[in-house]
Amino acid sequence: MPAQRTAFHFAATAVVAAAALCAASAANAAEPVIGLITKTDTNPFFVKMKEGATEAAKAKGAKLIAGAGKADGDNAGQVTAMENMIAAGAKTILITPSDAKAIVPAIKKARDRGVMVIALDSPADPADATDALFATNNYTAGVLIGQYAKAALGNKPAKIVTLDLFPGHPVGAQRHNGFMKGFGLNAPDAKSNELGSDAAIVCQADSFGDQAKGQTAMENCLQKVPDVNVVYTINEPAAAGAFNALKKAGKDKGVIIVSVDGGCQGIRDVKAGKIAATSQQYPLKMAAMGVDAAIEYATSGKKASGYVDTGVTLITDKPISGIESKDVKAGTDLCWGKK
Structure with a gap:
């Protein structure tokens, strides 16, 4: 009998173990x-x-x-x-x-x-x-900062530098062309993957969304056209690079930098006055x-299926009448990255 009980115990244990294994497999499959x-x-x-x-x-x-x-x-x-x-x-x-x-x-x-x-x-x-x-909606993000830059510049003739992503990228084209549209320039529509151009854009360069490459691109543009007054950047790291180049050249006080992203570092740069306005995404x-x-x-x-717009908000600490925006505090509450 003890041997029978032992055998029965082993068999029962095996059944329980097998059931547990099956349950775990089913859970993993689910x-x-x-x-x-x-x-x-x-x-x-x-x-x-x-x-x-x-x-x-x-x-x-x-x-x-x-x-x-x-x-x-x-x-x-x-x-x-x-x-x-x-x-x-x-x-x-x-x-x-x-x-x-x-x-x-x-x-x-x-x-x-x-x-x-x-x-x-x-x-x-x-x-x-x-x-x-x-x-x-990256085109809308560009439109928002384009409208802001135009209003901030006022009646001064525009001399614009665009620090873009790289050729052929839809996001880079949509933000760039949206900026042009918002600024009042003749811009391609939101479906184009080609960067628009205009006489007001005095230098276009690729930054690859990188701060160091953005700084180099801005330095090169300043050598060609030293008296720029508006800088559009594909994102805030590129904007930080542009600001560093302008500061190094002693031109950081007279140039409006606008960008897209809304990361916490970018919002801090808005608060510090390095970036005039940015379009925040989520x-x-x-x-x-x-x-x-x-x-x-x-x-x-x-x-x-289809496209769902996840929203975008203009963030600035220097609001302009007629242009909807939120302040740095609101931007900080919703920013991403290290706060």
Whole structure:
């Protein structure tokens, strides 16, 4: 009898263990896997997006896998990350495309395998290569700072420097062309991926959204045209570089710098007077919406579709009558990055 009881005990234990293993496997299978691929893992904007997506996924009972390119423009790194995520069982991939065109074949391959792909912040080219896009209206962001710069300059003849991203990128074109539109210049429409030009724009240069490259680009522009009075920048790191170049040349007091992003450092630069105004966007909202859409797809099979505007606000400490804006305090409350 003792031997029988022992055998029975072992058998019962094995059944319980097997049941527990099956339950764990079922739980793992039920846990939605979401991929997030950003342009880099160092830019505070994408760091905050990753943090937001991680927190949202955890709260919803999902698993988030994150990846990134080594630098802005690293398409190969993003393709590798996408392949790894599909292999890991991701049924939704959220991506901020570094190369809007080059990433499209990898997106198509993922979608052909039943993976929902949502672009965050930056569209693919064409935009309908992804199932959906959750992003700032970058053209509107440009319009806001263009209107502000025009009003701040008053009746002075404009001599504008634009520190752009790099050729052919939709976000870079939309912000640049939106700025032109807001400033009252003859601008391409929001669908164009080509940078507009005008006689008032005395120097155009690529900054790649980087502070050091932005400073070098601004120094080069000042050598060509030393008496600029407006500087448009693709983002706030480029704006910081432009300010450093202007200060080094003793010209920082007479130039209006406007930008886009709304990161905490950028808002501090607005408060310090380095940037006159910036258009603030909201990466946490993009991330949360992306995770919500992924959970919906995992539970109901319903895919997100189309474009969703995640909002943009003009932030300045020098408001101008007739131009809607919020102050630095409001911008600080909603900024991302280190406060």
